[in-house]
Each structure stands twice: as C-alpha cells, then as structure tokens.
Amino acid sequence: MALSYKARRRLSLLALVVGLPAYVVVAVTVVNWAGARWGRLPIWAEFCVYVVLGVLWIAPLKPIFKGVGKDDPDDPPRE
Numbered sequence: 001m002a003l004s005y006k007a008r009r010r011l012s013l014l015a016l017v018v019g020l021p022a023y024v025v026v027a028v029t030v031v032n033w034a035g036a037r038w039g040r041l042p043i044w045a046e047f048c049v050y051v052v053l054g055v056l057w058i059a060p061l062k063p064i065f066k067g068v069g070k071d072d073p074d075d076p077p078r079e
Contacts, residue, residue, distance in 0.1 A: 003064070005072045011064045020057065027053045 003011070031049060035041065041049065058065070 005067075005074060008064050008066075009068050012061075012068050015061055015064060019061075023057050 027050075031046065031053075035046075040046070
C-alpha cells in the first residue's frame, strides 16, 4: 500500500517533531545505562556509538521522507 504525498508529508513532520526527540532521549538513556552497568566507554568509542545511532534512525523512515521536499505530483501544473 503506497502512501499519498500528503500522508507522507504529515508522517515525516510527525517523525521529526515527535519521533526524533523521543529517539534521542531513548538513545542517550540506553548509552548512559550501558555506561553505568559496564563502565563508561572511551570517548572515541562513545562518539562512534552516537554517530551510528544518529544515522540509524533514518533507515526505517527513508520511504516516508523520500520526495517530500518536491512539489506534489498530484497537483495540476502551474502556469
């Protein structure tokens, strides 16, 4: 089932406004929990974990964001 352009736009806005801050909180909480449980990682390893987590969130959301910045393909052409 393909999403319409407007549905993808709304979902992408929801993902950026609600989902991304929630993901950041969860990622930081998990890294801090792991640091408390097994000891803090070296700074370079912690940086790498944050970079991987920072890129990982986009993988499942890529189909939603694809083409959202372009004009609506269902709108009639402007003259």
